[in-house]
Amino acid sequence: MTVGIAKESxxxxxxxxxxxxxxxxxxxxALFVKDRLAHTGSLVRGLxxxxxxxxxxxxxxxxxxxxxxxxxxxxxxxxxxxxxxxxARLYGNQRQRVDxxxxxxxxFSDMLRDFVxxxxxxxxxxxxxxxxxxxxxxxxxxxxxxxxHQVELELKFSQRLPFVKVAGRHxxxxxxxxxxxxxxxxxxxxxxxxxxxSKAEAGRVRVFIRDTGCGFDGxxxxxxxxxxxxxxxxxxxLVHCHDKVFLGFGLFAARRLLEPYGGLVSLSRAEEETVAAxxxxxS
Numbered sequence: 001m002t003v004g005i006a007k008e009s010x011x012x013x014x015x016x017x018x019x020x021x022x023x024x025x026x027x028x029x030a031l032f033v034k035d036r037l038a039h040t041g042s043l044v045r046g047l048x049x050x051x052x053x054x055x056x057x058x059x060x061x062x063x064x065x066x067x068x069x070x071x072x073x074x075x076x077x078x079x080x081x082x083x084x085x086x087x088a089r090l091y092g093n094q095r096q097r098v099d100x101x102x103x104x105x106x107x108f109s110d111m112l113r114d115f116v117x118x119x120x121x122x123x124x125x126x127x128x129x130x131x132x133x134x135x136x137x138x139x140x141x142x143x144x145x146x147x148x149h150q151v152e153l154e155l156k157f158s159q160r161l162p163f164v165k166v167a168g169r170h171x172x173x174x175x176x177x178x179x180x181x182x183x184x185x186x187x188x189x190x191x192x193x194x195x196x197x198s199k200a201e202a203g204r205v206r207v208f209i210r211d212t213g214c215g216f217d218g219x220x221x222x223x224x225x226x227x228x229x230x231x232x233x234x235x236x237x238l239v240h241c242h243d244k245v246f247l248g249f250g251l252f253a254a255r256r257l258l259e260p261y262g263g264l265v266s267l268s269r270a271e272e273e274t275v276a277a278x279x280x281x282x283s
Contacts, residue, residue, distance in 0.1 A: 165281070
């Protein structure tokens with residue numbers, strides 16, 4: 001089935017709703033799957049980049065370690081009895097290198113573990129610990145170098161939240177879209193801060209992702225931004241995003257993915273912040 005898209009834009013909600021209704025369910029599902037894989041692929045590329053540094057460090061440290069042990073062997077045979085101080089210095093240097101190698105391996109292990117946990121949640125069908133997912137997503141987004149070096153992150157999680165009954169393959173892409181939007185909105189802004197908050201209210205779990213980014217203070221109403229294939233990023237952001245293509249699918253997907261579970265996704269402005277809210281029923 002071929003879907004015709006009107007050449008003129010700006011016709012309001014009717015055009016987007018007509019387009020959504022004209023797409024068969026299986027086409028929408030295919031778009032959701034493709035979209036999820038695209039997000040995963042972008043993070044994997046960042047992961048590879050971030051792993052490169054620790055791996056290079058480990059390679060150098062291993063080379064130094066091998067050479068150092070050769071020298072230690074010579075020192076142990078020839079100098080240990082006559083010059084214990086030299087032996088102590090050599091041994092101390094080697095111990096420092098081993099410790100640094102251990103630290104690099106820990107970084108490598110932690111990064112992979114975060115991805116593994118998210119993957120397990122994504123392919124699982126059971127109840128989801130929302131705080132676990134949010135904390136792991138915040139850590140894997142370090143793969144985005146802008147976020148890693150220029151964004152201040154604050155996590156404010158309520159303890160002992162009830163689990164939510166939402167498939168990970170739907171929950172994680174939703175949160176990734178909202179988190180990625182928050183990061184994108186900060187580009188070109190003087191204050192770059194994201195606050196992620198979770199809480200339980202009236203039998204539901206609520207997540208708030210707040211950012212100090214560009215906002216949407218123009219003619220756009222919040223719900224307009226959830227229309228399919230509708231993108232409204234300002235030029236102040238686009239000039240910093242040469243490597244990204246905005247198709248206007250993220251917020252639409254975020255809201256649509258959670259609808260079958262009774263989940264709600266909304267946007268609002270609070271003082272100088274944009275607030276993306278996710279409202280989920282508990283298990």
